Amino acid sequence: xxxLMLVALLFVLxxxxxxxxxxxxxxxxxxxxxxxTLTEVTPISEMFADPEKFDGQTVLVEGxxxxxxxxxxxxxxxxxxxxxxxxxxxxxxxxMVFTPDIVGGIMRxxxxxxxxxxxxxxxxxICAHNAEEAxxxxxxxxxxxxxxxxxxxxxxxxxxxxxx
Amino acid sequence: xxxxxxxxxxxxxxxxxxxxxxxxxxxxxGIAVNHAHHWDANYQRGVEVFMIEPAGxxxxxxxxxxxxxxxxxxxxxxxxxxxxxDILQLFVEGGxxxxxxxxxxxxxxxxxxxTMFYDMNFMHLNTGKSVWTGIADAFAGILIILALTGIxxxxxxKGLKGRGGILMGLGFFLPLIYIVVERYx
Numbered sequence: 228x229x230x231l232m233l234v235a236l237l238f239v240l241x242x243x244x245x246x247x248x249x250x251x252x253x254x255x256x257x258x259x260x261x262x263x264t265l266t267e268v269t270p271i272s273e274m275f276a277d278p279e280k281f282d283g284q285t286v287l288v289e290g291x292x293x294x295x296x297x298x299x300x301x302x303x304x305x306x307x308x309x310x311x312x313x314x315x316x317x318x319x320x321x322x323m324v325f326t327p328d329i330v331g332g333i334m335r336x337x338x339x340x341x342x343x344x345x346x347x348x349x350x351x352x353i354c355a356h357n358a359e360e361a362x363x364x365x366x367x368x369x370x371x372x373x374x375x376x377x378x379x380x381x382x383x384x385x386x387x388x389x390x391x
Numbered sequence: 392x393x394x395x396x397x398x399x400x401x402x403x404x405x406x407x408x409x410x411x412x413x414x415x416x417x418x419x420x421g422i423a424v425n426h427a428h429h430w431d432a433n434y435q436r437g438v439e440v441f442m443i444e445p446a447g448x449x450x451x452x453x454x455x456x457x458x459x460x461x462x463x464x465x466x467x468x469x470x471x472x473x474x475x476x477d478i479l480q481l482f483v484e485g486g487x488x489x490x491x492x493x494x495x496x497x498x499x500x501x502x503x504x505x506t507m508f509y510d511m512n513f514m515h516l517n518t519g520k521s522v523w524t525g526i527a528d529a530f531a532g533i534l535i536i537l538a539l540t541g542i543x544x545x546x547x548x549k550g551l552k553g554r555g556g557i558l559m560g561l562g563f564f565l566p567l568i569y570i571v572v573e574r575y576x
Contacts, residue, residue, distance in 0.1 A: 291470045293480065298427060310451065310473040324518045327434065327502045331469035331482025389469070 254388045256332070259323040261383035263287060263337040271307035271314050274340055278377050282342045288314065288379065289336075292329045292386075300324035302378075305334055315378040329386050338381035350374040399540035406533050406540075413530045420515035423508055433509050437486075437501040445495035448476050454492065455479075462488055462497055 255262070265287035274281045274288075293313055294304040303325045304313040316336045345353070351367045353374065358365035423432040443461040446454050451473045458479060459466050469482045474489075481488040486501035517523055545555055 291472060291482075293472045293474070293482075297431065306472050311475055321516065324516070328485075330487060333470075 255385035256388040257329070257386040259325065259384040259386075260318065260381065261337075263335055263383055263385055265337055268335070271305070271312060272309040274314070274377065275307065275309075275312055278340075278342045281340045284340055285337065285382075286340045286379065287335060287337045288316075290334065292325075292332055292334045295325045295327055295330055297327070300326055303329060303334070305336060315376075316381045316384065317378050318381045323381065323384070332389065333387040334384055335387060336379060336381060336384035338379040338383075340377065340379050342375065342377055344375045345373045347371075347373050396543050396546075399543045402536055403540040403544060406537055410530065410533050410537060414534075416511050417515055417530075420508070420511040424512055424515065431505075432512055433505060434502040435505055437503075439499040439501075441497050441499070443490070443495045443497055446490075446492050448492050451479070458490055458492070462490065 265285070267287060268289045269281070269286045271288055271290060274286065288305055290306040290308065290313075292303045293306045296302045299320050301320045301322075301324075302315050302317040304315050306313050316334075316338065347370070350373045351370050354370050355365050355367065420432075426432070443458075446458050446461065448454075451471070455471055459468065459481065462481065466481070467483065469484065471482065472480045474480050477491055477493045479490045479492055481490065485503060486499060489498040489500070490496075513519060514523060514527075517527055542551055542555070542559065544550075547553065549555060551559070
């Protein structure tokens, strides 16, 4: 019985220790919205590999913020664990405001992952806008089907403290 | 009526003084954010383009120290991201470098908070929430009291029954016309 209690105590101590380690690794320098409630991070690459599986699910993602909305600060892009991939974290205007100084910092962001398909007309408008911004020629007929994109409708996020 | 007018005058006078600071904050910031499509009301942004010797498109870990050294020796970066095979981004305090690994073109984008405007917009847009929500609500209440008490300050032909009434009608008419034309016609 004593042995059992000792083993149980050891488990509790180890458990406490690992909790503490987890807490220190996710210390927030800045909290946005409701912050985060989930603890398990889902790799973005996993979501991109099978978007339908995660469609509508509340997820927690982690990665470097690599772009931010310059106009209203209503979204930021978070880098995936796979080079070149990024996922947009979007909120309603004014609910949370993401400032340019978060870019380059490590974010943990929570919200509902959604797979969105645009109609052909909207897709052409977006492509035309992107081409105009890039100073390129654009032929609307070159786009023949609606665009599908993934994003997180955000409920909260934290900017992790930089490791000294 | 005389006593009511006296109360209105007292409220208008005292709340008027109280509201000066916040009215300026909301007014100036209002103009600033009203033209958000013309300028960035919060940040001064800069772009500088220069060339470095192209580093090629090898593995990021191998490239990174080489590119940093070519962009600016001993540059302290917050993070980096390989946006595309030929585009590497370096994030630094107050800006970022977008480097074309094939051509060697570097676009250095910077941002800096606009003095005063950033803080005024922060208050106006209630970015910080919490205690400012209460202050802003109280200020909105004060503005309503100022508007209502102002109606009764002047009597006679310059008051509600004369010129004042016409101006007040105009103040109601303009937003009404705008919204009907813009939204319902």
